[in-house]
Amino acid sequence: MKLVIGNRRYSSWSLRGWLAAKLADIPFEEVMIPLDTPEFTAAKADASLMPSGTVPVLWDGNVAVWESLAIIDWLADRVGRDVFWPKDNAARALARSIAAEMHAGFANLRRHCPMNTGRTYPSFPLTQEVERDIGRIDALWREALHGFGGEGGPFLFGAxxxxxxxxxPVVTRFRTYDVLLSDTSAAYVNAVLAHPLMQDWYAGADAEDWRLDRIEY
Incomplete structure (x- = not known):
């Protein structure tokens, strides 16, 4: 398998694809293409590398899979759905629903607070629209953690x-922009950031030389 990603420091979608591939525990080649570079522009036009013109793209032999949820589903079919989704029917329904809501929503948070793992901005000004997105995410996390978390680990559905x-990527944003959360959600942020795979991602991001001025405030 081969996974095409952008900069670890900035590419939120790449983080999702990379975590999914790592969780599946199938060896893969990582191809990093820095965002906003001539190399990335050329790659976007190369259907043999980036069929959708976006990252991440997972190549499994000659099969290309893009979009984070599609990559998760492809890998779940390969290694077993229980690796990615809760076994309990009610928990799995909620997990799929909030994952899909993340995939399709929270545009204001994405736009106003781009991912940047290398910086923190205390007291960053947030619009009312961003605050609404944050409130909704906090509520979703608390619902999952209170209803299904705890057993098997500190994450939304245990493991x-x-x-x-x-x-x-939202967890990284909340740390970068010093977002105030409920105690339950704040503890969840700390747990995700402490996960070995997240620590690995951050270490790789710290080693990068590329910087995007439009995101480095």
């Missing part, structure tokens, strides 16, 4: 899985 993967 680290697909829902945590989908919200991992």
């Amino acid at each position: 680290f899985g697909a829902a945590d993967i989908m919200y991992a």
